[in-house]
Amino acid sequence: MAIKLFDSELRVMEVLWKEGDTTAKQIAEILKEQVGWSKTTTYTVIKKCVEKGAIQRIDPHFVCRPRVTREDAQEFETDELIEKMYDGAADQLVASILGRKNLSRDEIEHLKQIVNSLE
Amino acid sequence: MSILSMTLSASILILVVVAVRAMFLLRLPKITFLVLWGIVVCRLLVPYSIPSRFSVYTLMDRVGSMFSEQIVTPISTAEGIHSLVIASETPAPSVSSALSVSPLTLVWLAGIFVCALFFIVTHVRCRREYRTALPVESDFVAAWQREHPTWRPVQVKRSDTISAPLTYGIIKPVVLLPKSMDYTDKRQLRYVLAHEYTHVMRFDTLAKSLLAAALCVHWFNPVVWVMYVLANRDIELACDEAIVRTFGETTRSAYARTLITMEEKKSGLTTLCNNFSRNAIEERIVSIMKTKKTTTFGIVLALVLVVGTAAVFATSGISRIAIGDYTAGITYVVEGENDNFQTTLNVPTEQDLLSEYGAYGISFDEKGKMCFNGEPVRYFWDGAELDDNASSVYYEYLNADGTVDVHTTRNVIDNGDGSENPFGELIGIERYSQEEYKQRDLSDLKKSSGPDTYVADVSGGSGQDESVAQRFSKYKGYGIEYREREGGSVGNVYYNGQMVRLFIDENKWGGIFTYRSVDGGEIIVHTIYDENGKLVGVEKE
Numbered sequence: 167m168a169i170k171l172f173d174s175e176l177r178v179m180e181v182l183w184k185e186g187d188t189t190a191k192q193i194a195e196i197l198k199e200q201v202g203w204s205k206t207t208t209y210t211v212i213k214k215c216v217e218k219g220a221i222q223r224i225d226p227h228f229v230c231r232p233r234v235t236r237e238d239a240q241e242f243e244t245d246e247l248i249e250k251m252y253d254g255a256a257d258q259l260v261a262s263i264l265g266r267k268n269l270s271r272d273e274i275e276h277l278k279q280i281v282n283s284l285e
Numbered sequence: 286m287s288i289l290s291m292t293l294s295a296s297i298l299i300l301v302v303v304a305v306r307a308m309f310l311l312r313l314p315k316i317t318f319l320v321l322w323g324i325v326v327c328r329l330l331v332p333y334s335i336p337s338r339f340s341v342y343t344l345m346d347r348v349g350s351m352f353s354e355q356i357v358t359p360i361s362t363a364e365g366i367h368s369l370v371i372a373s374e375t376p377a378p379s380v381s382s383a384l385s386v387s388p389l390t391l392v393w394l395a396g397i398f399v400c401a402l403f404f405i406v407t408h409v410r411c412r413r414e415y416r417t418a419l420p421v422e423s424d425f426v427a428a429w430q431r432e433h434p435t436w437r438p439v440q441v442k443r444s445d446t447i448s449a450p451l452t453y454g455i456i457k458p459v460v461l462l463p464k465s466m467d468y469t470d471k472r473q474l475r476y477v478l479a480h481e482y483t484h485v486m487r488f489d490t491l492a493k494s495l496l497a498a499a500l501c502v503h504w505f506n507p508v509v510w511v512m513y514v515l516a517n518r519d520i521e522l523a524c525d526e527a528i529v530r531t532f533g534e535t536t537r538s539a540y541a542r543t544l545i546t547m548e549e550k551k552s553g554l555t556t557l558c559n560n561f562s563r564n565a566i567e568e569r570i571v572s573i574m575k576t577k578k579t580t581t582f583g584i585v586l587a588l589v590l591v592v593g594t595a596a597v598f599a600t601s602g603i604s605r606i607a608i609g610d611y612t613a614g615i616t617y618v619v620e621g622e623n624d625n626f627q628t629t630l631n632v633p634t635e636q637d638l639l640s641e642y643g644a645y646g647i648s649f650d651e652k653g654k655m656c657f658n659g660e661p662v663r664y665f666w667d668g669a670e671l672d673d674n675a676s677s678v679y680y681e682y683l684n685a686d687g688t689v690d691v692h693t694t695r696n697v698i699d700n701g702d703g704s705e706n707p708f709g710e711l712i713g714i715e716r717y718s719q720e721e722y723k724q725r726d727l728s729d730l731k732k733s734s735g736p737d738t739y740v741a742d743v744s745g746g747s748g749q750d751e752s753v754a755q756r757f758s759k760y761k762g763y764g765i766e767y768r769e770r771e772g773g774s775v776g777n778v779y780y781n782g783q784m785v786r787l788f789i790d791e792n793k794w795g796g797i798f799t800y801r802s803v804d805g806g807e808i809i810v811h812t813i814y815d816e817n818g819k820l821v822g823v824e825k826e
Contacts, residue, residue, distance in 0.1 A: 173445040173464060174417035207416045 182232040315523035317587040322516040400501040418442035645714040663687025669707030690717040777802035
């Protein structure tokens, strides 16, 4: 399931991915702490997520349940990146990641494992 | 001042500013244009204007009077002289009364409503969107904020919904940076923050709101749209100029490049007015690259332009009510059998009166008495109430045997410079109410309210703007003396020490000046001219 989420919406999703089901009230409290949003702002963003189908609203108490996983969101962002920057060629993206100077030893090992597992 | 006269005079001013801008944009400190636009916005939103003798409208009035045959300046009766500068200071409500709102006014108000709604809705929507912005996690930005304390707390946030930096909020300003910005490029960040902070310091958000307000009120005027676009650009240009001055001229190209980078990202959205924005960005780049040190000459030129433009175009003319094409001179008729005096100077004939008032129920019986819808008229008044309980009269008729009092109603013409001419087109003749009829004291009318006073000058004659005192200085050699009352503009006339009830100066060309002393008096004096039209004396009647 691929949904385009804006930064603000991802911020709400982050809370849910970390905490699991959470009431809107709690999300608002957490985000007030984190990014200084007012309650109404948080509710606006939650509503947006509900509309997009990223959050399921469970009453009573307006409990929010994530309907997309972090991986879903990542996949969408990656697809978009490949489409936008690499003309739809995923290998170019991989090449460019591998070509980066700042990959640590661990990261390189991890990448090798992924390639092996896919073969 | 009506909305039309406001919009017209402001349009002239805008066109002047546009011309000045085209000529001197790169040569003057940009603040000059902001000040000029400020004057324009005041002109658009403030329904009062300052009368000035340097005003272009005064000039037009003068020039206009050279070509018109005769300018008649009515001067009130009871008050002696009534200088009509006041007329230009009293704004007329653009909506005269709730009952008589013309359809055009309704259209205008509806337009304001629609425009304002558009701005407010967009603003509220964006605001809601921007509130979901996230804090910027950048040490550089935090350091910048510490180094640049402002007396209003400024928040810097980032959002992925915008593509170029912006600032919003007047009381609690927020600088919003696009997510796509390169937060590692310190130089670029510094320029962007300096630019947005300059906007905050200068209350540019407030300025833009005022521009939008002016646009809403004058939505029907394309010239105001031009102003809106250019003034918004000039706010940016002035801001850019401040940055170049802060960072030094060597940074011009780097700053310009930063701008282009930002603009490139933005242009994806503005396909609709792409050409337009390209033109604007080009103007911005050129103006940045050509920012020069302000010279003394530049400052002087800027001051001269601002003061000059303001004095000449942003003021209203000092004009008096000019009744054009009024050639009958003084017209005052008293009919009655008793001892009152009769001034019969250029008395209009029945024919004249019929042609003027006939269409509205005025006729004359076989004895030549005026009738209104067949009833004999006791008192007829064609005039206008001016301010200060004064009135000016065009034609007055009195017949003690009449049974009905009537008066005319006329359109008021807005002269377009803040003054009004109460003697517009005749639109009807109405009866005074029974109460007013009973209250009217005929003896009072016969005695104290003599002829109305007019100054009628033949063009090329003495200037229109002379005061009463100046006027009377002409007759000094003939024993006439005018003593102004304290408080000015009214007074008494004396002839060899005697108070003059009525002074009449009728020259060869039919120009008439009559004056009535405020405190009564007992004699009537008129002037004598030789056949060449030269004043040779005065005599008591």
